[in-house]
Amino acid sequence: MDISIFIQILVWGLYAGCIYILLAIGLNLIFGVMKVVNFAHGELLMIGAYVTFWLYSSSGINPYLVVPISTFIMAILGILIERFGFRPIRGTGKLNEIFLSLGLIYLLQNSAALLWTTNSRTIHSPYSDILVPLGTIKLPLDYIIIIIATILFLIAFQLFMKKTTIGRAMRATSQNREAAALMGINVERIDMLSFALGSALAAVAGSLWLISGQMVNPYVGSLPAIKAFAVIIIGGLGSIPGAIIAGLILGIAENVVPVIIQSLVAVFNVEMSFTAWKDTIAFLILIIVLILRPTGLFGKKGE
Amino acid sequence: MRKHAILATVLVVIALFACGVAQSEETEQQGVGEIRIGVVAPLTGGASTTGNDMWQSAVLSAEEINANGGVNVSGVNMNITLVKGDTETSREGGVKAVTKLITVDNVDILVGGFSSGITYADQVVAAEHKVPFIITGASSPIITRRDDIDTNYFFHHCPTTDDYPDSTLLFVDDVVKPEIYERFNFSEDRPLRLAVLYQDSKYGEGVYDGIKKVIEKHNLNMDIVAAEKFKMSETDFRTVLTTIKASNPDVLYPAAFLNEQTLIVAQGRRDVGLNNIYLSVECNDDPDYYSGVENWGEYSIQESRFGPYAVPSGDIHDAVVKFRDDFEDKWGTSPSMMGASTYEGVYIAAKAIEDAGNLDKSNIRASLAALEMPQIIEVMQNGVIAFSPDYRESKFELYMQQLISNETLDETRPKIVWPESVKETDFVLPDWYEPGSKAEEQTPAAPTPKGPGFEAVVAIASLFAIAYLVLRRSK
Numbered sequence: 083m084d085i086s087i088f089i090q091i092l093v094w095g096l097y098a099g100c101i102y103i104l105l106a107i108g109l110n111l112i113f114g115v116m117k118v119v120n121f122a123h124g125e126l127l128m129i130g131a132y133v134t135f136w137l138y139s140s141s142g143i144n145p146y147l148v149v150p151i152s153t154f155i156m157a158i159l160g161i162l163i164e165r166f167g168f169r170p171i172r173g174t175g176k177l178n179e180i181f182l183s184l185g186l187i188y189l190l191q192n193s194a195a196l197l198w199t200t201n202s203r204t205i206h207s208p209y210s211d212i213l214v215p216l217g218t219i220k221l222p223l224d225y226i227i228i229i230i231a232t233i234l235f236l237i238a239f240q241l242f243m244k245k246t247t248i249g250r251a252m253r254a255t256s257q258n259r260e261a262a263a264l265m266g267i268n269v270e271r272i273d274m275l276s277f278a279l280g281s282a283l284a285a286v287a288g289s290l291w292l293i294s295g296q297m298v299n300p301y302v303g304s305l306p307a308i309k310a311f312a313v314i315i316i317g318g319l320g321s322i323p324g325a326i327i328a329g330l331i332l333g334i335a336e337n338v339v340p341v342i343i344q345s346l347v348a349v350f351n352v353e354m355s356f357t358a359w360k361d362t363i364a365f366l367i368l369i370i371v372l373i374l375r376p377t378g379l380f381g382k383k384g385e
Numbered sequence: 386m387r388k389h390a391i392l393a394t395v396l397v398v399i400a401l402f403a404c405g406v407a408q409s410e411e412t413e414q415q416g417v418g419e420i421r422i423g424v425v426a427p428l429t430g431g432a433s434t435t436g437n438d439m440w441q442s443a444v445l446s447a448e449e450i451n452a453n454g455g456v457n458v459s460g461v462n463m464n465i466t467l468v469k470g471d472t473e474t475s476r477e478g479g480v481k482a483v484t485k486l487i488t489v490d491n492v493d494i495l496v497g498g499f500s501s502g503i504t505y506a507d508q509v510v511a512a513e514h515k516v517p518f519i520i521t522g523a524s525s526p527i528i529t530r531r532d533d534i535d536t537n538y539f540f541h542h543c544p545t546t547d548d549y550p551d552s553t554l555l556f557v558d559d560v561v562k563p564e565i566y567e568r569f570n571f572s573e574d575r576p577l578r579l580a581v582l583y584q585d586s587k588y589g590e591g592v593y594d595g596i597k598k599v600i601e602k603h604n605l606n607m608d609i610v611a612a613e614k615f616k617m618s619e620t621d622f623r624t625v626l627t628t629i630k631a632s633n634p635d636v637l638y639p640a641a642f643l644n645e646q647t648l649i650v651a652q653g654r655r656d657v658g659l660n661n662i663y664l665s666v667e668c669n670d671d672p673d674y675y676s677g678v679e680n681w682g683e684y685s686i687q688e689s690r691f692g693p694y695a696v697p698s699g700d701i702h703d704a705v706v707k708f709r710d711d712f713e714d715k716w717g718t719s720p721s722m723m724g725a726s727t728y729e730g731v732y733i734a735a736k737a738i739e740d741a742g743n744l745d746k747s748n749i750r751a752s753l754a755a756l757e758m759p760q761i762i763e764v765m766q767n768g769v770i771a772f773s774p775d776y777r778e779s780k781f782e783l784y785m786q787q788l789i790s791n792e793t794l795d796e797t798r799p800k801i802v803w804p805e806s807v808k809e810t811d812f813v814l815p816d817w818y819e820p821g822s823k824a825e826e827q828t829p830a831a832p833t834p835k836g837p838g839f840e841a842v843v844a845i846a847s848l849f850a851i852a853y854l855v856l857r858r859s860k
Contacts, residue, residue, distance in 0.1 A: 087631045090657075094623040200434055202644050204677055210655055222656050295651050296620050297644050297677060301431060305618075337624040344628070357625040358585045358614040 086218035091337050097225050097294070099333025100232035101287050105306055106313035106325040107239065108283035114256040114320040115276040118168055118179050122186035123284055124307025125194075130156045130285025131298040132194055135203045145205050146227070149289045153282045160281025164274045172273075187303075194300040202297035210295065228290045235286060236326065243322070252276055256320060305361075312368045318381025327379060335367055336360040420456055420463050420744065422447070422734055423470045423486035424727070425497035425507065426522075430474025432499060435723050439497055439522065441716045442724035443467055445708075446731035456735045459742040465735065468492055472503050479507030487514045493744045494519070494737070496730040499723060501525035501587045509534055517750045519733055521726035524549075524668075525587045529776045538746075540753050541778040542733060542770070543726045544690065546591030549666050550599045550638070552783035553688045556803045557636060558605050560785075561662055561686075564814040565635055571820075573606075578821035580611040580634035580661075582625065582649060584641055589614070592640035592666060610634050610821065615645070622649050626657040633821035638664040647677035654681040660819040662686060667783070670722060675788070675796050682797050684815040687786040690763045691725035695786050695799045697807035701764055708762045729761045733770060753777075764807060787812055 109123045133152040138145045167186065171178045212223040243249035254262040255272045263269045287306070292298050313332055317324025340356040340363060347354055371378065424443045427436035447465040455462040468490045470482035479498075486492045487510060495511055498504040499522035511518045512534040519540045520528055526545040529536050562577050581596055583589035593612060600607050611632035613625050626649070629637065637659065639649045646669045653659040663685040670692040675682070689695070696705050708728065712720040720728070733756065738744065740752035757771045764782040772779055784807050786799035802812040 084631065087627055090627050091624050094621070094627070097623075098621060200431065201673055202647070202677060204647075204679075206679060213658075220658065225656070295648070295655065297647060299644070302620070341624065341628055353612075355612060355614040357628065358616045358619075360619075360624075361616065 088338075088341075089217070090219045090221075091341055092334060093219070093221060093225065095334030095337035096330070097228060097333070098337060099330040100229055101291050101306070102309050102313050102333050103326050103329030104232060104235065104283050104287035104290070105310040106317070106329050107236075107322060108280035108287075109307075109310050110314045110317075110320060110322060110325045111252070111276050111283075112280040113314070115252055116164075116168065116172075116273050117259075119183065120186075120280070121180070121183040121307065122190060122303075123280070123310060124303030124305070125187050125190035126156065126160070126281050126284035126303075127288035127291070127306055128298060128300065128303035129159065129190055129194060129288070130281075131288035131292040131296075131302075132198055132203070133285065134289040134292055135205055135298060136198070138205050139203075144208055145289075145293050149286060149293075152289055153285045156285035157278040157282040160278040161274050163281070164277035168277070169270065169273065191300045191303075198300075200299055200301075202299040203292075204295070204297045205292050207293050207295070224294050228294055231286075231290060235283075239283075240322075248272075248275060309364060312364055314378075316368055316371045316378055318378030320382075321378070321380035324378055324380030332364050332367060336364045339363045418455075418461070418463050420458075420465050420494075420735070420738055421468055421490065421492045422465055422731060423468050423483075423490060423492035423495045423497075425470040425472060425479070425482060425486070425495055425499075425504075425518075426727070427474040427478075427499050427503070428469060428471040430472075430478070432474045435499055435522070435721060436472070436474070438718075438721045438724040439499060439727040440467075440469065442712065442720055442728035443496060443731050445712055445715060446728045449711075450732070450735050456739050458738060458744070463738075465731070467731075470495070470497070472499070472507065474500070474503070476503050476506035479503040480510060483507040483510045487511065487516050492516070493746065494734045494749055496734055497521055497727055498523050498528075501528060501591075504528055505531075505587075508536075508539060511538060512536065515746055515750075517734075517737070517746060517753055519730045519753070521730040522723045525591050526776065526778070527587065527591075529778060536777075538750050539777060540733075540772050541776070542730055542772075543723075544667065544781045544783060545595075545778060546588060546640075547595045547598065548781065548783065549592055549640075549688055550595040551602075553638070553664055553686070553785065554596065554599045554605060554607070555603065556686070556688075556785045557662075557664070558603070558607070560803055560812045561636065561814070564812065565818070565820055568814060568818075569820050576606045576608040578610045578633060578635040579607050580613075580629045580632060580637045581609060582611075582613050582615065582622070582629060582637060582639045582641070584645065585614045585616050589617075589640045592638075596638060615641075617642075617645075619645060620648060622652050623656050626653045626659055630657055630659045634659075634661055635821045636664060637661045640666055641669075643669050643671055643674050644677075647674055647682075650678050650685055651681040660817050661821075662814075662818065664688070667722060670786070670799065672719060675798065678788075678797070680790050680795070680797060682788045683790045684813060684818075685788050686802075687788060687799050688783055689722070689786055689799070690781050690783050691720075691722045692786065692799060693719040693721070695801050695809065697764055697784060697801055698809065699764075699807050700768070701760060701762065705762050725762055729763065729770070732761055733758070782807075784808075785812075789813075 105127055112118055112120050130152055133155050134148050137148040137151055167182055207224050209223040213220040214223050214226055251267045251272050255269050259269055313328045314325055317328030340359050344356045424440055426439040427433055447467050451464045455464040470486040472479035472482050495516055495518040498520040501523040504523035515538055517538050519542050521542050524546050526547050529539045529541045581593055583593045611629045639646055641649055646665055650663050665687045667689045670687050670689040672693045696702055736758050737749050737753045737756055741748040757769055760768050766780040766782050770779050784801050785803040787802045788797035789800050791798045801807055801809045
């Protein structure tokens, strides 16, 4: 196989990694602050993609310009979910939180089916015909935009968490909820804001994913959510740098490793397709990391 | 206490008696003027769009039959009553639906059955009760060929995964290959380079096996240069399409469902630059496919037997148009392929019962086995609906469509290009088409052992790295 083909596959992995990172960071933030495992996080990606589709199809404007609006709408939805879903059951036991988030999966899926039917929807990017030559390969402009947009989002997110009062309050609540409350931080408001931010990041992930030519239907959220869980476990629960590194590892590995294995077995004259093993490889990485580092790459003991 | 016990016993006896009377009345009514047909379809769940289409088509045919006096059963005109059997798009749901249709609703015959996996599970119940089942939506040939149950009561009225590649590859050999070879001055000896991308399921594997069988059966000069699998509902095909592109194919044959096929074609053309002729299995001849694939699907090939846009010319033309118009008038949407075969399924059931002369299930089965009736809205081989004596499969005359861009709609629309008897226009090889290899590189493409490439070196290095980490940790 040509090296240019290998580089191209690497880029596809990078793109997948960007989507995983955006989704996993939101999930990690909610877990870090509220200690809630939101199983319906993939459904927030799905609803975010649908909102972008709806805004785009009703306005006809550039889909990238629609993303901030759908992100804002999803942040409000996140606030509502936290305020009327998770807050009333806070402190009543982990099982209630788990069942609430499982129930949210069905609620959001059926709501999407009711609003937009079960037919798959897609968005036509205005840049889908533009190819950018990068050395020996040509990349569609949309992927370059998505990768750059993810980097910018991550920088903005880091600045928000490090430089703003709310960001510092979120980190403090994540580190020690009681101490943060004693220091005068309104932890319930921080819960609400972290859920809003997590939902907004899921909306960004879903919107960029849709604009890159994917199709959304009410049931697409499950697999990305499972991958996002794998990312935060590999990276370490609650660790944002861990989620970034693990997202990249997972995205690149699940695209590159099957091709490598296929070429390796071809040396022994075995013709076998490994491309359907993407997910297997993702979870194999998860198992290997858990064996070598049970707390994940950047996790702390006790999480 | 004793009084209460007696009262309870009397009430139970009365209740049981009442139930018995009600049951016998229902049976009596059923015997006088009603044929009960169970429609097995995914009315809820992931495939509910298709399932509802199947149900609506069945309703249309039952209404037509009833409006024309019903079914003449030994001189008595009986109306058709349809009973819903919702499989919920799951195996468990399918078993539940078929069990209810047979044991509670007492249907005389079953029609429908979408998805090979679901039908494989629920047909076991029909086999146990020996209820005839006209299967109109499951493509795996195993449905009537499995030997762990009695399949004599199953009649397959939709093409199987063996049938799709037969027509498709004969068309490629007959029409596409000569066009490519003429434009690029390839020698006739050069095998056509075919890549297959198939779903990791009974359906996908069935199509891939069918492709291999067809090449062998017709001795076609084609090489399968890549055969890659993907998981059902996969959404990211960029990597697998990049590896397929590296194998230099002339034609790509995906065995995929609608959403997957849409993404394969769009990602292949737009992201990977795989400028081949893309083939497609019939289940994708759907309005959602044309809107989803946009103009990336232009010039791709769609195998079909009933579609939303193209109508085959010839004797069947008017019947297809009438069905489509009636369906749209009644339901406000276009019918799908699964709807078309279910519509026919109800007519087949009615004809079989008429021929049987009674509602005895073994007699209905026998008349289905001997059935011979004119084609209705789908083109059949020899113009006749009949089930083969070995595996009880009806044989369709599948046709090939090419997607042509429609500037007004900003989408593609299919035009029938093969076979000659029903075609609307000629096949076009697009200007952007790129073959797998140039004329001067005409090498046989049979898989040959390859030397370790860049990725093999990376793999070995990775193995060493993991081994090092494990060793370091154990120290």
